[in-house]
Amino acid sequence: MRVRRHTISVFVGDESGMINRIAGVFARRGYNIESLAVGLNKDKALFTIVVSGTDRVLKQVIEQLNKLVNVLNVEDLSKEPQVERELMLIKLNVEPDQRADVMFVANVFRAKVVDISENSLTLEVTGDPGKIVAAQRNLRKFGIEEICRTGKIALRREKIGATARFWGFSAASYPDLVEASRKNPLTSVNKTVNGNFDQPSSAGGDVYPVEPYESLSMNQVLDAHWGVLDDEDSNGLRSHTLSILVNDCPGVLNIITGVFARRGYSIQSLAVGPAEKEGISRITTVVPGTDESIEKLVQQLYKLIDVHKVDDLTDLPFAERELMVIKVSGNTAARREILDIGNIFRAECVDLSDHTVTLQLTGDLDKMVALQRLLEPYGICEPV
Numbered sequence: 001m002r003v004r005r006h007t008i009s010v011f012v013g014d015e016s017g018m019i020n021r022i023a024g025v026f027a028r029r030g031y032n033i034e035s036l037a038v039g040l041n042k043d044k045a046l047f048t049i050v051v052s053g054t055d056r057v058l059k060q061v062i063e064q065l066n067k068l069v070n071v072l073n074v075e076d077l078s079k080e081p082q083v084e085r086e087l088m089l090i091k092l093n094v095e096p097d098q099r100a101d102v103m104f105v106a107n108v109f110r111a112k113v114v115d116i117s118e119n120s121l122t123l124e125v126t127g128d129p130g131k132i133v134a135a136q137r138n139l140r141k142f143g144i145e146e147i148c149r150t151g152k153i154a155l156r157r158e159k160i161g162a163t164a165r166f167w168g169f170s171a172a173s174y175p176d177l178v179e180a181s182r183k184n185p186l187t188s189v190n191k192t193v194n195g196n197f198d199q200p201s202s203a204g205g206d207v208y209p210v211e212p213y214e215s216l217s218m219n220q221v222l223d224a225h226w227g228v229l230d231d232e233d234s235n236g237l238r239s240h241t242l243s244i245l246v247n248d249c250p251g252v253l254n255i256i257t258g259v260f261a262r263r264g265y266s267i268q269s270l271a272v273g274p275a276e277k278e279g280i281s282r283i284t285t286v287v288p289g290t291d292e293s294i295e296k297l298v299q300q301l302y303k304l305i306d307v308h309k310v311d312d313l314t315d316l317p318f319a320e321r322e323l324m325v326i327k328v329s330g331n332t333a334a335r336r337e338i339l340d341i342g343n344i345f346r347a348e349c350v351d352l353s354d355h356t357v358t359l360q361l362t363g364d365l366d367k368m369v370a371l372q373r374l375l376e377p378y379g380i381c382e383p384v
Contacts, residue, residue: 005034006058006078007154010047013070018045019267020257022071025064026051027254035086035151036253036272039324039384044072046384048153081157083351083358086273087124087150087323088132089114093143094121102142109135115319120145122319126362148243148282149273150323153384158327158353236290239268241313241320242298244283245275247306256283256307259300265289269322280308324368325350327358329379338378345371356381 012018019038026033031051039046051058058076065074094102099121106113106123109131115122125135129152136147246252253272260267268286275282287294294312301310330338335357339349342359345367351358361371372383 003052003054004078005050005052006076007082007084007152008047008049008051008058008062008065009073009075009077009154009156010049010065010071011073012045012047012068013043013072017257017261018070019047019270020254020261021068022047022049022065023254023257025061025068027251029057029061030250031061032248032250033253033272035149035274036270037151037153037384038270039153046382048151048384050152075156077154077156082154083157083325084128084152084154085126085323085325085350085360086129086132086152087126087321087362088136088273089122089124089146089148089319089321090136090139090144091115091120091122091146092139093119093145095119098142102139105135105138109138111135114321124319124321124362126323126360144276147274147276148271148284150271151273153323153325155325155327155351155358155382155384157351157358158356236292237288238290238314239286239288240294241318242283242285242287242294243309243311243313244285244301245308245310246281246283246304247308248274248279248281249306252281252306253283255304256301259297259304260285260287263297263300265297320364321362322365322368324361324371324383325358326361326372326375326383327351327356327381328375329355329381330357331355334378338375341371341374347371 010022012022023033023036026049031053034050034052036050037048039048051061053061062074062076065071092102096118102121102123103113109125109127111123111125113121114124123139125132127135132149136144244256246256257267257270265287268288269284271284272281274280287297289297294314298310298312301307328338331354335352338357338359342349342357342361345361345363347359347361349357350360359371361368372380
């Protein structure tokens with residue numbers, strides 16, 4: 001059978017070591033994850049995984065993923081119309097007399113300048129993977145110093161007249177940005193006997209009501225903003241941003257995340273994509289910990305054969321960006337209001353249907369959560 005590229009969407013509940021277990025399913029079967037992006041929230045996460053393989057074997061992998069505890073839904077989006085986006089930060093070695101040429105190419109690809117120095121220029125490029133590759137190819141002649149790519153994220157395009165599938169995300173699950181309740185909210189995903197998703201019964205707030213989940217205590221690992229602490233924290237904890245260069249081969253991600261899982265580190269965010277050199281991938285992750293514990297973690301990562309370089313960027317000046325694609329429930333009457341809110345945050349509309357609006361937004365985490373909070377009354381279907 002023909003080998004082709006598959007985009008797999010995995011929707012999970014929060015559990016310690018979840019990233020490692022999902023990566024392990026692919027590693028045990030010798031599949032190399034080309035890119036991985038995780039849309040994190042306090043009690044749930046949406047993984048977008050790009051991997052190459054035959055339809056038959058990928059079907060078996062999906063069945064294995066569905067058997068994992070706390071995996072709510074797994075889909076292969078490859079055969080369906082989808083909205084796909086990727087974000088790339090690219091640093092170029094550019095002399096002042098070359099900047100005009102670089103900006104001409106950047107304008108063609110609608111790239112934004114996010115940092116500039118005497119001999120370098122950093123651009124942000126957002127679009128489908130084909131656009132990212134084309135931009136990288138055209139900018140290579142100026143001299144690429146570093147590249148960081150989020151990997152592809154994807155959401156299904158809603159068919160006209162079809163029934164939307166609502167996950168019911170809430171910005172209240174970002175505890176450091178919103179005064180969260182002491183109760184642990186967990187949005188329920190209801191299924192009918194034939195496998196279809198039930199329609200919402202209430203219109204207030206989330207599409208699905210947030211129910212108290214007091215009977216189950218869960219270790220919140222997949223949390224987009226948990227642990228973002230200032231330097232005055234009494235325990236010395238703060239978020240550390242690690243950049244890891246590794247060989248692009250099967251099983252590497254499973255090995256890397258295994259180091260974090262065995263030592264009890266909570267991964268706040270994770271992005272995997274190609275680096276500036278062929279055959280090398282860059283893993284960008286945010287981990288909470290003390291300076292001493294993170295230093296030990298870096299030493300452990302350096303002992304791995306496939307690891308080339310590990311940088312803790314926390315105390316260094318660096319450019320950071322997040323990419324979010326969010327699908328919002330809204331009929332034609334509410335569509336104008338949703339688009340007006342999106343324009344305030346400079347979000348782009350990338351898809352429309354009878355009952356949904358899909359927006360794309362880049363920026364920092366506070367900007368993402370602020371938009372998500374304003375869109376919640378309309379009903380958030382899927383953010384990634």
